[in-house]
Amino acid sequence: MTVQxxxxxxxxxxxxxxxxLESRDADKAEEALAEKRKLQKLLAVREAEDDEEREDLGRQKKQKESRSTGAVSELRAAVKFALHGKAALTDEERAAVNIDGNAAILPEQFVNDIQVLRAGFPSLKNHCHIIKASSNHGKMPFAKIGGKKLKKYKSGTKLTGEAANTEDIQYNIENYGALVPIANDLQEDEAVNIVQEVIKPDFAEAGVNTENDEIMQIVEGSAVDKSTGAKDWRDVKKIIDGVLPTLRGxxxxxxxxxxxxYLKSQEDKNGRNLDLVKEVNGKEYFQGKELITLSDEDITASATGxxxxxxVNLYALVKFFERKGYTVSTDKSVFFESDELALKVQERFDCEKLDERADFKVEFTPA
Structure with a gap:
């Protein structure tokens, strides 16, 4: 029951x-008084409970506002560093900003917002082997999936070192970014608004598309063509069934x-849809494998129709090296003729190829 x-x-x-009392019924008056006292106790408990709920909501609101204020303060400090350099920062701003060379790493909340926006676009990166790199250049050993077994050692047997079946992958992380011209005398708050309202949404879409392009270059360059004799969707199913068991998952x-x-429109002889594409939790699947649909401009068949x-097993094929976070910096030379600064937001990654045993292409002209 409510307080009211x-x-x-x-x-x-x-x-x-x-x-x-007016009717001088002492017994019923005493009974009613006991019920009133019980209701008063319940009221006290309910009021105390409501007070606690209000306090909890107040704390949650303050924490949310604090996180939001903290994220904005970090972003403002990062943009201020990009515009004016470290010397212009207060001690509090220097503590808030994370600097990488001549750029500032954007705060965690900005990164989280980017990820939420990216969720609306089909991303191939999510299926690759993602490696967090601590430097822009280097090499890392990787072993191909499948065929590994443990050696049985008996008690007292001397262990010998055996070379692991690995392959060193060289990586060279590049910067990918967006440039926005801004006035030289732009204030930090105005620049922050540009990053939040202009760059962030565009960067989310552009970032996914750029990553997909780099990944598809590896997929297309390594794919074994299985198009000979292919006629319809059943040939795609045959390829899936023929992938090595260790790579099929x-x-x-x-x-x-x-x-x-094409897949969604397939019907049987009686005109009933075959329901080849299933949707589960917002994702589409064909023959139990996630179906990723890019635009016709991103993937183009060799002929019209x-x-x-x-x-493809992207996890085995593509090693996606990335540096932490996104950075913001300025470039004074890009728009020199118009006397403007270039506000630059970047992400840093590299895609390298390893295991191409599960990478196939099939093209066909449907009957």
Whole structure:
């Protein structure tokens, strides 16, 4: 019951007691008084509980506002560093900003916001082997999936070192970014608004598209062509079934919009849809493998009217090296003629190829 409901019942009980007193009914008056006291105890508990809820909501609101204020302060400090350098920062701003060379790493909340915005675009990166790199250049050993076994050692057997079946992958992380011209005398708050309202949403979409381009270059360059004799979607299924068991688990099917429409439109001889594409938790699946649909501009068939599909284990094929976070900096030379600064937001990554045993392409002209 609510506080108001309890208070109303207490008022009614009080009137009831007064009635019994007027009629000199002591027993009923005493019974009604006991019920009134019980209602008063319940009211005290309910009021205390409501106070605690209000305090909890107040604390949560303050924490949320504090996080939001902290994120904005970090972003403002990062942008101020990009515009004016470290010397212009206060001690508090220097403590808030994370500097990497001549750029400032944008705060965690900015990164989280980017990830939320990116969720609306099909990302191939999520299926690759993502490695957090601490430097822009280097090499790292990787072992291919499958065929590994442990050696049995008996008690007392001397252990010998054996070379692992690994391959060193060289990586060279590049910067990918967006440039926005700004006035030389732009204030920090105005620059922050540009980063939040202009760069962030565009950067989310552009970042996914750029990563997809780099990944698809590896997929297309390494794919084994299985198009000979292919006639319809059943040939895509055959390729999936023929992938090595050790690599089949992480296989995805990549196609363009035309290929996706083709799969969804397939019917049996009686005109009933075959329901080849299933949707589970917002993701589409074909033959139990996630179906990733890019645009026809991103994946183009070799001829008009042909359907194109890639069956690939991106985790085995692509090693995606990335540096932590996004950075903001300025460049005074890009828009020199117009006397403007270039506000530059960047992400840093590199894609390298390893295991191409599960990378196939199939094209066909549907009957």
């Amino acid at each position: 409901e309890l208070r109303e019942e207490i008022v009614q009980k009080t009137e009831e007691i007064n009635g019994y 992480r296989v995805v099917v990549i196609t363009n919009l035309s290929g996706s429409v 042909k359907m194109i599909f890639y069956v």
